Amino acid sequence: MAELNGNLLVAQSGGPTAVINASLAGVIQEAGRHECIEEIYGGLNGILGILNEELIDINEEKSRTIEGLKYTPGAALGTCRYKIDFKKKAESAVRDMDRLFEVFAAHNIRYFHYIGGNDSQDTAHKVHEQALARGYELRVNGVPKTIDNDLPHTDHCPGYGSVIKYVCATIMEVTCDVSAMATDDGACFLLEVMGRHAGWIAAGAVLAKRSPGDAPHIILAPEIRLDEPAFLAKVQEVVAANKYCVVVVGEGLCNAAGDEIAADSSRMDAFGHPVLSGAADHLADIITEKLKIKTRTVKLGYAQRAAAHFASLTDATEAAACGEAAVRAAIAGKTGFMVKIVREQSSPYKWTTGLQPLGDIANVEHFMPRDWFTADGFLPNEKFIEYARPLIEGEVKVAMEGGLPKYVTLAKSPVEKKLAPRV
Amino acid sequence: MAELNGNLLVAQSGGPTAVINASLAGVIQEAGRHECIEEIYGGLNGILGILNEELIDINEEKSRTIEGLKYTPGAALGTCRYKIDFKKKAESAVRDMDRLFEVFAAHNIRYFHYIGGNDSQDTAHKVHEQALARGYELRVNGVPKTIDNDLPHTDHCPGYGSVIKYVCATIMEVTCDVSAMATDDGACFLLEVMGRHAGWIAAGAVLAKRSPGDAPHIILAPEIRLDEPAFLAKVQEVVAANKYCVVVVGEGLCNAAGDEIAADSSRMDAFGHPVLSGAADHLADIITEKLKIKTRTVKLGYAQRAAAHFASLTDATEAAACGEAAVRAAIAGKTGFMVKIVREQSSPYKWTTGLQPLGDIANVEHFMPRDWFTADGFLPNEKFIEYARPLIEGEVKVAMEGGLPKYVTLAKSPVEKKLAPRV
Numbered sequence: 001m002a003e004l005n006g007n008l009l010v011a012q013s014g015g016p017t018a019v020i021n022a023s024l025a026g027v028i029q030e031a032g033r034h035e036c037i038e039e040i041y042g043g044l045n046g047i048l049g050i051l052n053e054e055l056i057d058i059n060e061e062k063s064r065t066i067e068g069l070k071y072t073p074g075a076a077l078g079t080c081r082y083k084i085d086f087k088k089k090a091e092s093a094v095r096d097m098d099r100l101f102e103v104f105a106a107h108n109i110r111y112f113h114y115i116g117g118n119d120s121q122d123t124a125h126k127v128h129e130q131a132l133a134r135g136y137e138l139r140v141n142g143v144p145k146t147i148d149n150d151l152p153h154t155d156h157c158p159g160y161g162s163v164i165k166y167v168c169a170t171i172m173e174v175t176c177d178v179s180a181m182a183t184d185d186g187a188c189f190l191l192e193v194m195g196r197h198a199g200w201i202a203a204g205a206v207l208a209k210r211s212p213g214d215a216p217h218i219i220l221a222p223e224i225r226l227d228e229p230a231f232l233a234k235v236q237e238v239v240a241a242n243k244y245c246v247v248v249v250g251e252g253l254c255n256a257a258g259d260e261i262a263a264d265s266s267r268m269d270a271f272g273h274p275v276l277s278g279a280a281d282h283l284a285d286i287i288t289e290k291l292k293i294k295t296r297t298v299k300l301g302y303a304q305r306a307a308a309h310f311a312s313l314t315d316a317t318e319a320a321a322c323g324e325a326a327v328r329a330a331i332a333g334k335t336g337f338m339v340k341i342v343r344e345q346s347s348p349y350k351w352t353t354g355l356q357p358l359g360d361i362a363n364v365e366h367f368m369p370r371d372w373f374t375a376d377g378f379l380p381n382e383k384f385i386e387y388a389r390p391l392i393e394g395e396v397k398v399a400m401e402g403g404l405p406k407y408v409t410l411a412k413s414p415v416e417k418k419l420a421p422r423v
Numbered sequence: 424m425a426e427l428n429g430n431l432l433v434a435q436s437g438g439p440t441a442v443i444n445a446s447l448a449g450v451i452q453e454a455g456r457h458e459c460i461e462e463i464y465g466g467l468n469g470i471l472g473i474l475n476e477e478l479i480d481i482n483e484e485k486s487r488t489i490e491g492l493k494y495t496p497g498a499a500l501g502t503c504r505y506k507i508d509f510k511k512k513a514e515s516a517v518r519d520m521d522r523l524f525e526v527f528a529a530h531n532i533r534y535f536h537y538i539g540g541n542d543s544q545d546t547a548h549k550v551h552e553q554a555l556a557r558g559y560e561l562r563v564n565g566v567p568k569t570i571d572n573d574l575p576h577t578d579h580c581p582g583y584g585s586v587i588k589y590v591c592a593t594i595m596e597v598t599c600d601v602s603a604m605a606t607d608d609g610a611c612f613l614l615e616v617m618g619r620h621a622g623w624i625a626a627g628a629v630l631a632k633r634s635p636g637d638a639p640h641i642i643l644a645p646e647i648r649l650d651e652p653a654f655l656a657k658v659q660e661v662v663a664a665n666k667y668c669v670v671v672v673g674e675g676l677c678n679a680a681g682d683e684i685a686a687d688s689s690r691m692d693a694f695g696h697p698v699l700s701g702a703a704d705h706l707a708d709i710i711t712e713k714l715k716i717k718t719r720t721v722k723l724g725y726a727q728r729a730a731a732h733f734a735s736l737t738d739a740t741e742a743a744a745c746g747e748a749a750v751r752a753a754i755a756g757k758t759g760f761m762v763k764i765v766r767e768q769s770s771p772y773k774w775t776t777g778l779q780p781l782g783d784i785a786n787v788e789h790f791m792p793r794d795w796f797t798a799d800g801f802l803p804n805e806k807f808i809e810y811a812r813p814l815i816e817g818e819v820k821v822a823m824e825g826g827l828p829k830y831v832t833l834a835k836s837p838v839e840k841k842l843a844p845r846v
């Protein structure tokens with residue numbers, strides 16, 4: 001296979017994670033090891049910035065900064081939620097693709113790595129197909145990313161281990177607090193976590209249990225519709241035994257009718273609009289009303305996917321390795337793949353990376369199997385625990401200054417534009 | 424001064440913090456160094472457990488457990504919000520005091536240390552006065568605790584440094600995320616923090632700024648009533664400059680009329696009850712409605728006061744030292760004091776402990792001075808920053824197991840009861 005000389009372009013897309021920048025560092029550091037890769041460019045704000053020819057010169061960045069990306073949350077290149085949609089917006093999709101390949105050609109981009117979740121892998125797949133159709137020599141390999149852990153074919157997704165590690169620590173800590181305050185009147189604490197469709201994050205909270213009686217006592221995943229009477233009975237049972245009950249709820253939890261409970265239209269904001277604020281607050285209302293038990297809620301929101309100060313070393317290491325593997329695959333002539341994590345064994349944990357055709361990934365959501373939950377659906381079972389336990393191992397060492405993390409930002413030295421502005 | 428032989432009783436009260444157990448460890452370890460202290464007892468659930476003669480034998484605990492208290496959040500002895508109120512409930516207050524001194528006498532308690540905030544110091548003060556009035560030889564010294572930082576006379580309160588350290592890291596991390604996602608449409612992120620009356624926690628978030636343009640861009644403390652038009656103008660100005668705006672709001676923020684904005688009665692729960700859920704959600708409603716800017720909120724709730732995995736080493740060290748100082752003062756014959764932290768200089772930071780009569784502390788709330796904020800009231804100024812900066816320095820080393828903190832619990836070996844049950 002002939003060596004392909006040219007420049008590399010890497011970009012990030014979708015919601016950031018605690019380790020998406022570790023993948024970026026992996027791409028950059030691996031690219032630096034291959035002479036056939038001449039320049040390393042970063043595309044700002046995902047595909048959207050590339051369309052606007054907003055490229056930065058990564059070789060102008062300090063190596064200290066690139067190393068610092070390994071523990072810096074957010075998406076250092078910026079990100080977007082822009083989708084190139086040939087079905088719904090055919091005309092603009094064709095225009096976008098023409099423009100994209102103009103940008104690629106103008107900057108001799110021969111390696112393209114897109115770091116992201118389902119939508120991003122779909123974009124990478126389309127770019128790959130267009131390159132083939134246009135006869136433009138381009139090696140396109142995606143790097144997986146998503147806290148939701150809902151990409152198919154990969155054992156798990158970079159970003160997932162860190163979010164559940166942080167959620168578990170939060171549960172353990174809040175439980176120390178709630179249990180110390182518990183009185184005979186009882187108390188119910190509810191933690192809302194991300195996950196609109198898939199319950200992987202909520203389920204991950206089970207790792208906070210070191211013995212069966214430990215919190216969390218109930219985990220509500222969006223895959224299983226809420227059986228409200230059974231839930232209330234369970235809360236009451238736990239409070240009777242413990243004086244307090246700790247519940248973790250995925251934001252997308254649905255009621256028996258299949259509607260998201262957070263979207264209950266009887267909750268109104270100050271302007272009379274229905275509030276979509278939270279599944280946990282909604283459950284708290286029900287518990288207060290029907291069980292007369294004091295409730296407290298926490299909604300971690302963006303804090304959970306950005307909590308690099310407590311990221312999983314396993315996760316960060318895998319994220320970087322996925323970035324490296326995407327480049328190595330491209331150098332070896334592979335294109336049209338997403339890097340995946342392959343588990344070799346769970347205990348002791350061993351893993352490697354593999355490649356999966358992008359066409360198998362795009363727009364497929366991977367849900368938790370029902371048989372990874374207990375029969376009553378209120379907790380994940382041993383199968384899930386065996387799966388998830390290794391993913392939170394180890395702590396990332398974050399540089400500190402004045403008692404706070406010293407996260408890095410890119411200098412973002414712009415690459416000179418060669419095209420007329422996008423119309 | 425004659426040596427006083429007898430037993431020591433320590434208890435915890437009020438809302439837990441990340442370091443209230445470090446104070447407990449300080450009391451216990453210092454007590455172990457003095458032969459005149461015969462037994463070390465812990466009272467469960469504050470004064471309430473003591474009234475029920477629920478004492479545990481601390482000498483039955485492993486030293487490893489006591490050492491582990493230095494990084495374990497919550498209140499290991501359990502806590503309460505019980506108040507002995509001679510004004511409003513004179514009869515039951517007298518009954519409570521009689522019972523308390525029965526328990527003290529039955530167990531030869533000669534040293535009593537209560538770790539807590541304003542109400543707890545008030546209780547300690549009353550116990551001290553009653554001991555004098557009853558001619559019962561008892562040395563009573565309180566140990567300060569409160570994330571709210573609202574105790575007078577002490578430079579700051581154990582618990583405060585850790586909560587603001589965690590809040591700052593959260594702000595930095597969420598800002599990495601929000602800034603990466605920002606589009607021309609603009610976005611406003613709002614973090615709600617604790618602090619019903621005092622804005623110390625909200626203000627502490629300013630330490631996340633390493634340069635003037637950094638987040639947070641606006642900090643709303645309960646001491647300064649919300650000027651809604653000025654606030655909205657400021658959000659708009661920041662979004663125009665930055666594409667995003669990060670706001671920190673203390674839960675007790677009041678509107679121009681002096682009412683808590685979180686208690687706005689136009690916000691209804693699913694059962695038609697007014698929702699008191701959050702100042703941040705309320706501000707988000709206003710921003711969405713009036714500025715048409717996308718908003719996201721995070722409510723850290725109990726997670727912020729329990730976040731021992733990222734506690735300040737300065738704070739934990741001071742918390743333990745306050746516990747030790749309370750015992751040393753008692754051994755030296757002092758009684759009726761609260762230990763306070765005395766700042767010797769800010770840079771480099773030097774501190775020591777001192778003693779303040781309990782009567783000076785009880786029920787006095789210490790607010791942020793107005794001249795520690797900028798003229799427009801939207802940020803704390805240099806005076807505050809100089810004050811707060813040293814308090815977040817250093818990281819507590821938490822024992823880990825399987826990727827999660829290994830917090831300790833007390834074995835709680837009960838002390839044999841000698842009295843009839845409380846009626």
